[in-house]
Amino acid sequence: MNTPPYGQQDTSYQHAGGEEGLQQLCRRFYEVMNEDKQAEGIRAMHHDDLEPMVDRLCAFLCGWLGGPRLYNERYGSIAIPRYHQKFSIGPEERDAWLHCMQIAVDEQDWRADFKTYIMKELAVPAERCRTH
Numbered sequence: 001m002n003t004p005p006y007g008q009q010d011t012s013y014q015h016a017g018g019e020e021g022l023q024q025l026c027r028r029f030y031e032v033m034n035e036d037k038q039a040e041g042i043r044a045m046h047h048d049d050l051e052p053m054v055d056r057l058c059a060f061l062c063g064w065l066g067g068p069r070l071y072n073e074r075y076g077s078i079a080i081p082r083y084h085q086k087f088s089i090g091p092e093e094r095d096a097w098l099h100c101m102q103i104a105v106d107e108q109d110w111r112a113d114f115k116t117y118i119m120k121e122l123a124v125p126a127e128r129c130r131t132h
Contacts, residue, residue, distance in 0.1 A: 005061060021108070028103075043092075084129040
């Protein structure tokens, strides 16, 4: 059976393991951010309790990958650049975020080509969060 290409309908969402798989990814992402020295700057932009951010990122990724629009249901419309305007985010912070996400993605039980695809795609919103 041929799998439709990633990014079509909900194929990316399904390859990520649905909401459960994305929760696992997001939880690990914030664990890495909390522990990795390279992420100290972006970690400081967050509240002590990262659990709400796990849910927000997971909800965003669900809809972004073609699954249910959980972010909109739970939090309203998505305005990634506007939300991040209050932070000083440049190339270093973007790269630290992608570094943490790469570690989390690498640890998922996903196909290698899907890992490559999702990191390439995640670079787009990561860049849109830059404020300088």
